[in-house]
Amino acid sequence: MNKFIKNWWPEMIITIFAGFFFLRELDTFPAAWTDDSLFMIVSREIAAGRGYLLPILGNEWSFPYILAVGPTLLLPVALFIKVFGFSVEAARIPMVLYMILATITFYLLSKKISNKNSARWSALLLVTLSAFVNTGKVVMGEIPAMFWLLLGLLLLLKREKSWKRDAVIGLCLGLSVVTKLTMGLIYPAIGVAWIAALLSKKYKKTLSLTRIGIVALLVYIPLRITEMSQATGLSGDFEFMFSSNSGGINILHGHPEILLRPQFLYYQILLLFGAIGLLSIRKNLNKTIAIIVSTLIVGFTLYFLSSFGWYRHLLPAHILLIPFAVIGIQRIGQRFHKIISILILLFFISGQFWWQITYKGSSRDTRGAQAAIYLEENYRDVPMIVQQAEVFVRLQENPNWLFLTNPILTKRLPKNFTTPTAAQQCMYWFIALDNQGKQEYKDRITDTVVNKYSIVSPPKNCT
Known part of the structure; x- marks a missing residue:
């Protein structure tokens, strides 16, 4: 027992922090708001046996594209509503399970990229991150989709290559897009990695990425076809997001002070450390992973800058940056003194803990x-x-x-x-x-x- 505690006490601390933040005031914090309430309404309809639909003015809109989420989010929520009856708390239980899965997968991916010590710091930075916890607890697609993405990236690090492995990776990445439409940025990321492999004349890797990309597309296409058969208008929805006066890049250009808010300054610092970390391990890091992750970080950052200024649009990039930021901070410690990197990491974790424990990240409006x-x-x-x-x-x-x-x-x-x-x-x-x-x-x-x-x-x- 003492040996177990000695070997795994950091993971035990991570588990305690995760359990506390994941379950704290599950039914009331964050307060239910428009998007997650819409998803719960659809899940409640599924649980009641009326179908995968959004009821509007007595009309039944089946497979509504406006949700931008899919069955991998709504069906587990519907199952728990069916079993326990409807409540916000019951609807959020599968979200907690998704957060646990995402945290474990993130830890394993971080360990694979670097080592156990870095993975521990990375996981602690993840479970104390307000945006991760508060976005993950509510019925939203970002964290469930992140789990599927992280799982796909973890499997991509396996040395053994086969069509079965590629099919499973493609399945995971496709399910990520099914779960949350914005994860569709994985497709251009795969494309960039494919071009890089082709230019390097690594034809086996090119073939592998081709299989992964095709499967990932085939997983998502049926949902998109089903949504289109019920109603069209998704392209207009993107036009609203990127060019309307009520949203889009004009808001950010008109209000650059938004980037001076603490959470966005923190992201900029993390981006700097992440770049240092990524460059420092570039020779040992799987090139495909490096290209896909870098492309996704750039893509989600641009998506945030082109949208409403919501941190959850930046969240996938933040999560992907964490392992590399930890590596970057540790490299600085190696160059000067180890205590410097420890103090920086503890400062970040303490700041995140305070931000979350004092309810800074989300509304408690009842x-x-x-x-x-x-x-x-x-x-x-x-x-x-x-x-x-x-x-x-x-x-x-x-x-x-x-x-x-x-x-x-x-x-x-x-x-x-x-x-x-x-x-x-x-x-x-x-x-x-x-x-x-x-x-x-x-x-x-x-x-x-x-x-x-x-x-x-x-x-x-x-x-």
Whole structure:
């Protein structure tokens, strides 16, 4: 027993930290919000046996492309809802399992790239990272997709090459894209590695990457075809993301101060250390892994700069950087003094721990849950359109209540799902209005719920 503790005490500390942060306030922190609530709504429909669909104004949108996630996320959540009944906590249990799997795979990958000591530091940096924990706990696709990506990269490090190994790697990478669409950046990363292998006249590696890429594509294509058969518009959704006035690169160019926020400064520092680490082991590192990881880091960084400025868009790059940043910091310690690298790593871990323990990374707002209780107690018999996913997901099934996505998201959806009928236009309306909206509907607001949401009465021309 003493020998086990002596050999594995760092892993035990990592496990304690992970268990604490992964399970702490599982049902309330982070607070449920629009995206994860949408995914829970779809998972609840699956669990109820109604199918893989998003209910909008009484319409059933099967395999909605707007989710940008797939069955590898939604089906496990649906299973736990089916077994335990719906609750935010039950829906998040499979997310905790995905985080555990991602952490173990990340540790093994880091160990394979460097050594056990570096892997320990890397894992500790991962499980105390607010963005990893808070994105991982909620029903979102980033961390489950990251697990599949890390597993594919880990298998790619195996020396034995065969078509079976390539097929499994392609399967993992394809499932990563199925789980979260933005992981589609793996395809150009494989392409860059393929070109490099071809130019180096490493034809066996070129063939291997060809097999991996083809399988990865074949895994994702069926989901995309199914989504397209139900509704089109994904290209327009990307256009919104990259060029609209409400998002896209113009926001970042118009507000460069966003890059001075602590979390983004931290990423820039990590990027520097990661570059040092990657360069220092480039001769010993698998060239395919080096190219794919580097391409993904660049790709996700550009994606962040071209999008809304959300850290979760940068998160995959951050996670991939960690092992190389640890190596870079340790190289600095070797050049000067070992204690320097230890102090830097402890400083980063302590800062991350403080950031997470003090709830800096995400909202603890409970008003969505409070509003759901209020509606259940006071409006059960009132026909109403609920336009807030974080509230609707907590409501009991009620034929009087219909769901509609929030106004910004609704603009991006097919009109045949979001256009209310004449009867629906005469229903009450539950929504979080901004000041302009409150002014516009001031004569029709009949109730204010938890000082955030408004209940708007039907127009006067309704009978």
